[in-house]
Amino acid sequence: MSRTPGETDAATDPDAGPLPFRPVVPDEQWRDWRWHMRKRVTNAEKARQWIRLSPDEEEAIVKAAGKYRWSITPYYASLMDPDDPECPVRRQAVPAMGELAEFSGAEVDPVGDMFYRKTNRVVHKYPDRVIMLVTEACPVYCRHCTRKFHTTDVDGTYFRDDEGGSYDEDLRYIAEHPEIRDVLLTGGDPLSYQDGKLEEIVSALRAIPSVEIIRIGSRFPVLLPQRITDGLCEMLARYHPVWLNTHFNHPKEITEESAAAVDRLLRHGIPVGNQTVLLRGINDDVATMRRLMTELLRVRVRPYYLYHCDNVTGVSHFMTSVEKGWEIMEGLQGHITGFGVPQYVLTTRIGKIPIARPSYSETPDGLLLRNHRGQEMVVDSSVHPIRESDLR
Known part of the structure; x- marks a missing residue:
């Protein structure tokens, strides 16, 4: 039998480790990503198996019902401090009352995905690259998601038509625009699909001569690293060049299991980059951000972007000032190795705009x-x- 990571046996050591109410899980199940997907936390009763909910969290869970989806994998729940509502992992996954507050200027789609959508799934915003929205599903519905609209009012969606419909129109659009050399699969999280379904999409893209690079945007290495199996990596490696960008926001998310998932990707020739979002109360201080970037380099993940948090409906309470972003960037530049410093950007309808203060x-x-x-x-x-x- 295996407890969650870092847990001790309260019967023999009652003063050490996480609280004993956390479930005991057999190793075989803990290693199975499908088990985690089936056992996701989706209500207050399940959440209480992992954490002591605060009054704010209890109220937010009730009031978010029918408004925003939420779910948490047992793996990610195991990283939460069971007693601290301000835990940086917990705040990214458990509903909070800030999501229901109104903020000036907040929009459901401030980055213009729907404006630039050309087919059911293809968003063509930049000359030589597109994103393909392949699913609305995620292992954890991050409370700060830029695409929170696809979980707004539960039935909110970026898809023009059904998610499960034919890909013919999407693939035809890409093939008919040979300037498109780079396709990013995103959503939702593309790795929510089984390997076979994902391979159908990747192989169809690789069959288009003008597509040079296939990228996958996935938070599975952070939220459920067990998903990064040898079988998945072997499949993706058949369609090189394939890149994967993931999304670590706090050093607490870098674990032995997430590092092993990254290692599997790298050993199959799949480079891994990271896109961090600057989040109030989670990583908006220089010390935390320095530690995050250096820890990423230690596990061989290249810091790519530091996103200024978008003013998205239901997300605005995570925003900091741009000045705070400048302070953090200046605290990184020169203090850690150059390729460990991400590019600080603001995503807008006219694109990602670098906004680091010039030196x-x-x-x-x-x-x-x-x-x-x-x-x-x-x-x-x-x-x-x-x-x-x-x-x-």
């Missing part, structure tokens, strides 16, 4: 440069020309 400015004497310690120097334009006309 330089133009002066009459040349470039004024500022380093991570706040030290400044001016580089004369005769040394580093600013404009082509300055070249001698």
Whole structure:
């Protein structure tokens, strides 16, 4: 028999480890991702098997019913502090009253997915790449999801038609636009599908000559790393180049199991990048973000983006100021290795816009440069020309 990670036997050590009310799970079941999907936490009664719900959480679960879907895998529930409602894992997964508050400027689709949708599934926003929304299903419905609309009022959806319909129109659109060289499968989480269904989609894309890169956006390495099986990796490796971007938001999410999932992907030639969202009360301080980025590098995940949290209906309570993002970026630059510093971006209807504060400015004497310690120097334009006309 196997308890959840880090748990001790309360009968022999009552003062150590998580609370004894957490379930005991046989190793065979704990390793089976399908078991976790079947046993997801979807109501207050199940949640109480893992955590002591706060009054705010109890009220939010009741009031979110019929408004927002929620579910939590046993694996992800095992990472939660059972007594602390401010636990950074818990806040990402358990409904909170902030989701039901109204915020100025909040929208269901601030990034314009529906505006740029060309078929049932294809969103064509950038010249050479598209996203394909393949499912609404997720192992955990993250409370900060940019696409929270697909779980709004339970029946909310980004799909024009049925999710289960034919892919012919979507594949035809991509094939008829040879400028599309990069396809990102997203949703929902594409790895919610069984391997066979996923392979049908990936193989159909690989059959289009102009498609060079297939990417998968998945939070399974974080929320249910048992899903990253050798069989899945072997299947994906048949269709290289395949990339996977995942979504660690806090160091607490980097576990032995998630690191092993990343290792399996890498050993099959699948690079893994990470897209973190800046979230109030979860990772909005320099120390946490530094630790997250360095821990990602330790398990060989490349930090890719730091997203400024979108003003999405039901998500706005997680937003920070842009100034807070600048503070964090300045606390990363120069303090950790360069390829461990993500690009800070704001996602808008006109695209992802880099918004890190520049470390330089133009002066009459040349470039004024500022380093991570706040030290400044001016580089004369005769040394580093600013404009082509300055070249001698």
